[in-house]
Amino acid sequence: MRYARITAAVLAALAGWQLLAQFRVNLWLRFSQFPTVAETAREFARRLGTATYWQDVSDSLTRIVGGFALAAVLGVAIGTALARSPVVSDLCGPLLEVLRPIPAIALVPVAILLFPSNEQGIVFITFTAAFFPVTVSTRHAVQALTPVWEEAVRTMGGGRWRVLRSVVLPGALPGILGGLSVGIGVSWICVISAEMISGEYGVGYRTWQDYTIVDYPGVFVGMATIGLLGRLTSTVVERLGRRLTRWLPRTERGPGASAGGRARWRTVRTTVGEPS
Incomplete structure:
Protein backbone atom coordinates (compact mmCIF):
# COMPACT_ATOMS: atom_id res chain seq x y z
CA MET A 1 0.00 0.00 0.00
CA ARG A 2 2.84 2.39 0.71
CA TYR A 3 4.32 1.86 -2.75
CA ALA A 4 0.88 2.48 -4.23
CA ARG A 5 0.45 5.73 -2.29
CA ILE A 6 3.92 6.95 -3.26
CA THR A 7 3.33 6.15 -6.94
CA ALA A 8 -0.09 7.80 -6.88
CA ALA A 9 1.33 10.98 -5.31
CA VAL A 10 4.08 11.25 -7.94
CA LEU A 11 1.70 10.60 -10.83
CA ALA A 12 -0.80 13.15 -9.48
CA ALA A 13 1.93 15.80 -9.26
CA LEU A 14 3.09 15.07 -12.82
CA ALA A 15 -0.49 15.12 -14.13
CA GLY A 16 -1.13 18.48 -12.47
CA TRP A 17 2.05 19.89 -13.97
CA GLN A 18 1.13 18.58 -17.42
CA LEU A 19 -2.37 20.05 -17.36
CA LEU A 20 -1.35 23.45 -15.99
CA ALA A 21 1.46 23.82 -18.55
CA GLN A 22 -0.47 22.38 -21.49
CA PHE A 23 -3.47 24.70 -21.04
CA ARG A 24 -1.26 27.72 -20.15
CA VAL A 25 -3.09 28.42 -16.92
CA ASN A 26 -2.51 31.95 -15.62
CA LEU A 27 -4.18 32.66 -12.32
CA TRP A 28 -2.16 34.08 -9.45
CA LEU A 29 0.64 31.69 -10.51
CA ARG A 30 1.64 31.79 -14.17
CA PHE A 31 2.24 28.56 -16.05
CA SER A 32 2.11 29.98 -19.56
CA GLN A 33 5.84 29.56 -20.19
CA PHE A 34 6.27 26.29 -18.33
CA PRO A 35 7.35 23.34 -20.46
CA THR A 36 5.06 20.35 -20.21
CA VAL A 37 6.08 17.04 -18.68
CA ALA A 38 6.28 15.53 -22.16
CA GLU A 39 8.59 18.29 -23.45
CA THR A 40 10.83 17.99 -20.42
CA ALA A 41 10.95 14.21 -20.70
CA TRP A 247 23.39 -2.76 16.50
CA LEU A 248 20.72 -0.21 17.49
CA PRO A 249 17.11 -1.43 17.93
CA ARG A 250 14.80 0.27 15.45
CA THR A 251 11.36 -0.10 13.99
CA GLU A 252 10.96 -1.16 10.36
CA ARG A 253 9.09 1.84 8.97
CA GLY A 254 10.19 1.73 5.35
CA PRO A 255 7.99 0.57 2.45
CA GLY A 256 9.59 -2.87 2.73
CA ALA A 257 8.93 -3.28 6.45
CA SER A 258 8.40 -6.93 7.24
CA ALA A 259 6.42 -8.72 9.89
CA GLY A 260 9.67 -10.33 11.03
CA GLY A 261 11.29 -6.92 11.56
CA ARG A 262 8.31 -5.72 13.60
CA ALA A 263 8.36 -8.92 15.62
CA ARG A 264 12.07 -8.49 16.40
CA TRP A 265 11.42 -4.96 17.62
CA ARG A 266 8.57 -6.14 19.84
CA THR A 267 10.92 -8.75 21.27
CA VAL A 268 13.55 -6.09 22.07
CA ARG A 269 10.97 -3.86 23.73
CA THR A 270 9.67 -6.73 25.81
CA THR A 271 13.20 -7.67 26.84
CA VAL A 272 13.98 -4.19 28.19
CA GLY A 273 10.73 -4.11 30.10
CA GLU A 274 8.42 -2.11 27.79
CA PRO A 275 4.95 -3.36 26.94
CA SER A 276 4.76 -5.06 23.53
Missing part, protein backbone atom coordinates in the same frame (compact mmCIF):
# COMPACT_ATOMS: atom_id res chain seq x y z
CA ARG A 42 11.93 14.42 -24.39
CA GLU A 43 14.72 16.89 -23.59
CA PHE A 44 15.87 14.70 -20.70
CA ALA A 45 16.04 11.66 -22.95
CA ARG A 46 17.96 13.61 -25.59
CA ARG A 47 20.55 14.87 -23.10
CA LEU A 48 21.09 11.44 -21.62
CA GLY A 49 22.69 10.52 -24.92
CA THR A 50 25.17 13.41 -24.93
CA ALA A 51 28.66 13.45 -23.45
CA THR A 52 28.18 16.99 -22.12
CA TYR A 53 25.39 15.91 -19.77
CA TRP A 54 27.45 13.16 -18.20
CA GLN A 55 30.47 15.44 -17.88
CA ASP A 56 28.31 17.93 -15.98
CA VAL A 57 27.03 15.17 -13.69
CA SER A 58 30.54 13.86 -13.13
CA ASP A 59 31.92 17.31 -12.31
CA SER A 60 29.15 18.07 -9.80
CA LEU A 61 29.48 14.69 -8.11
CA THR A 62 33.27 15.06 -7.88
CA ARG A 63 32.90 18.45 -6.21
CA ILE A 64 30.27 17.12 -3.79
CA VAL A 65 32.23 14.00 -2.85
CA GLY A 66 35.48 15.91 -2.32
CA GLY A 67 34.02 18.72 -0.25
CA PHE A 68 31.65 16.53 1.75
CA ALA A 69 34.27 13.90 2.58
CA LEU A 70 36.64 16.58 3.88
CA ALA A 71 33.81 18.18 5.88
CA ALA A 72 32.81 14.82 7.38
CA VAL A 73 36.33 14.04 8.60
CA LEU A 74 37.15 17.49 9.95
CA GLY A 75 33.63 18.11 11.25
CA VAL A 76 33.60 14.94 13.35
CA ALA A 77 37.13 15.54 14.64
CA ILE A 78 36.60 19.19 15.55
CA GLY A 79 33.11 18.62 16.93
CA THR A 80 34.42 15.87 19.20
CA ALA A 81 37.33 18.06 20.33
CA LEU A 82 34.98 20.95 21.10
CA ALA A 83 32.83 18.71 23.28
CA ARG A 84 35.69 16.93 25.05
CA SER A 85 38.33 19.62 25.51
CA PRO A 86 37.69 22.92 27.34
CA VAL A 87 40.89 24.32 25.81
CA VAL A 88 39.75 23.62 22.23
CA SER A 89 36.29 24.94 23.07
CA ASP A 90 37.73 28.21 24.39
CA LEU A 91 40.15 28.68 21.49
CA CYS A 92 37.99 27.58 18.54
CA GLY A 93 34.40 27.76 19.77
CA PRO A 94 33.87 31.55 19.57
CA LEU A 95 35.43 31.76 16.09
CA LEU A 96 33.29 28.93 14.75
CA GLU A 97 30.15 30.46 16.25
CA VAL A 98 30.90 33.74 14.46
CA LEU A 99 31.53 32.00 11.12
CA ARG A 100 28.65 29.53 11.34
CA PRO A 101 25.79 31.97 10.55
CA ILE A 102 27.51 33.15 7.34
CA PRO A 103 25.87 31.38 4.35
CA ALA A 104 28.38 29.29 2.47
CA ILE A 105 27.32 30.83 -0.84
CA ALA A 106 28.28 34.25 0.55
CA LEU A 107 31.88 32.99 0.66
CA VAL A 108 32.13 32.81 -3.14
CA PRO A 109 34.09 36.11 -3.36
CA VAL A 110 36.42 34.84 -0.61
CA ALA A 111 36.94 31.57 -2.50
CA ILE A 112 37.72 33.48 -5.70
CA LEU A 113 40.36 35.51 -3.86
CA LEU A 114 41.85 32.57 -1.95
CA PHE A 115 42.13 29.81 -4.52
CA PRO A 116 43.95 29.84 -7.85
CA SER A 117 41.15 28.02 -9.71
CA ASN A 118 37.35 28.02 -9.71
CA GLU A 119 37.34 24.26 -9.17
CA GLN A 120 39.13 24.52 -5.83
CA GLY A 121 36.88 27.40 -4.80
CA ILE A 122 33.70 25.40 -5.49
CA VAL A 123 35.01 22.46 -3.46
CA PHE A 124 35.76 24.90 -0.64
CA ILE A 125 32.17 26.22 -0.76
CA THR A 126 30.86 22.66 -0.67
CA PHE A 127 33.11 21.82 2.26
CA THR A 128 32.00 24.90 4.21
CA ALA A 129 28.33 24.12 3.63
CA ALA A 130 28.62 20.64 5.15
CA PHE A 131 31.25 21.38 7.80
CA PHE A 132 29.13 23.35 10.24
CA PRO A 133 26.11 20.99 10.37
CA VAL A 134 28.44 18.04 10.95
CA THR A 135 30.48 19.89 13.59
CA VAL A 136 27.48 21.14 15.54
CA SER A 137 25.69 17.79 15.45
CA THR A 138 28.83 15.98 16.58
CA ARG A 139 29.43 18.40 19.44
CA HIS A 140 25.87 18.07 20.73
CA ALA A 141 25.86 14.29 20.35
CA VAL A 142 29.11 13.91 22.29
CA GLN A 143 27.97 16.29 25.03
CA ALA A 144 24.73 14.34 25.42
CA LEU A 145 26.50 11.06 26.25
CA THR A 146 25.93 9.73 29.74
CA PRO A 147 29.12 9.86 31.89
CA VAL A 148 28.40 6.38 33.26
CA TRP A 149 29.68 4.71 30.10
CA GLU A 150 33.00 6.52 30.21
CA GLU A 151 33.41 5.87 33.92
CA ALA A 152 32.81 2.17 33.35
CA VAL A 153 35.60 1.97 30.75
CA ARG A 154 38.00 3.94 32.94
CA THR A 155 37.21 1.68 35.89
CA MET A 156 38.34 -1.29 33.80
CA GLY A 157 41.63 0.44 32.96
CA GLY A 158 40.71 2.05 29.65
CA GLY A 159 42.62 5.17 28.64
CA ARG A 160 41.57 8.28 26.75
CA TRP A 161 41.81 6.70 23.29
CA ARG A 162 39.96 3.58 24.42
CA VAL A 163 37.15 5.76 25.76
CA LEU A 164 37.05 7.68 22.48
CA ARG A 165 37.02 4.52 20.37
CA SER A 166 34.68 2.40 22.50
CA VAL A 167 32.31 4.93 24.05
CA VAL A 168 32.36 8.42 22.53
CA LEU A 169 32.26 7.70 18.80
CA PRO A 170 29.83 4.74 18.92
CA GLY A 171 27.54 6.55 21.36
CA ALA A 172 27.50 9.77 19.35
CA LEU A 173 27.19 8.02 15.98
CA PRO A 174 23.39 8.48 15.54
CA GLY A 175 23.76 12.24 16.12
CA ILE A 176 26.78 12.41 13.82
CA LEU A 177 24.86 10.68 11.06
CA GLY A 178 22.04 13.18 11.46
CA GLY A 179 24.54 15.97 10.86
CA LEU A 180 25.93 14.18 7.82
CA SER A 181 22.45 13.78 6.38
CA VAL A 182 21.77 17.50 6.78
CA GLY A 183 25.23 18.39 5.48
CA ILE A 184 24.88 16.50 2.20
CA GLY A 185 21.63 18.33 1.42
CA VAL A 186 23.08 21.76 2.18
CA SER A 187 26.17 20.87 0.13
CA TRP A 188 24.04 20.31 -2.96
CA ILE A 189 22.32 23.66 -2.52
CA CYS A 190 25.63 25.48 -2.28
CA VAL A 191 27.54 23.61 -4.97
CA ILE A 192 24.79 24.28 -7.52
CA SER A 193 24.72 27.96 -6.56
CA ALA A 194 28.51 28.19 -6.76
CA GLU A 195 28.49 26.54 -10.19
CA MET A 196 25.92 29.07 -11.39
CA ILE A 197 28.10 31.95 -10.23
CA SER A 198 31.64 30.89 -11.07
CA GLY A 199 31.59 27.33 -12.40
CA GLU A 200 32.81 25.83 -15.61
CA TYR A 201 30.75 22.75 -16.35
CA GLY A 202 28.53 21.15 -13.74
CA VAL A 203 24.77 20.75 -13.45
CA GLY A 204 24.31 24.17 -11.86
CA TYR A 205 26.39 25.88 -14.56
CA ARG A 206 24.43 24.14 -17.33
CA THR A 207 21.07 24.96 -15.75
CA TRP A 208 21.95 28.64 -15.56
CA GLN A 209 23.19 28.64 -19.16
CA ASP A 210 19.88 27.12 -20.27
CA TYR A 211 18.03 29.88 -18.45
CA THR A 212 20.08 32.62 -20.11
CA ILE A 213 19.21 31.28 -23.57
CA VAL A 214 15.55 30.77 -22.60
CA ASP A 215 15.72 26.98 -22.90
CA TYR A 216 13.08 26.21 -20.26
CA PRO A 217 12.90 22.44 -20.90
CA GLY A 218 16.67 22.39 -20.29
CA VAL A 219 16.19 24.30 -17.03
CA PHE A 220 13.71 21.71 -15.81
CA VAL A 221 16.03 18.90 -16.88
CA GLY A 222 18.73 20.49 -14.73
CA MET A 223 16.33 20.77 -11.80
CA ALA A 224 15.31 17.14 -12.16
CA THR A 225 18.95 16.08 -12.35
CA ILE A 226 19.79 18.01 -9.19
CA GLY A 227 16.88 16.38 -7.36
CA LEU A 228 17.84 12.88 -8.47
CA LEU A 229 21.51 13.33 -7.60
CA GLY A 230 20.61 14.80 -4.22
CA ARG A 231 18.32 11.88 -3.49
CA LEU A 232 20.99 9.40 -4.57
CA THR A 233 23.70 10.85 -2.33
CA SER A 234 21.31 11.22 0.63
CA THR A 235 20.29 7.58 0.24
CA VAL A 236 23.94 6.51 0.22
CA VAL A 237 24.56 8.41 3.47
CA GLU A 238 21.42 6.97 5.09
CA ARG A 239 22.20 3.40 4.03
CA LEU A 240 25.76 3.75 5.31
CA GLY A 241 24.41 5.10 8.57
CA ARG A 242 22.00 2.20 8.98
CA ARG A 243 24.81 -0.24 8.36
CA LEU A 244 27.10 1.44 10.89
CA THR A 245 24.33 1.52 13.52
CA ARG A 246 22.83 -1.90 12.83
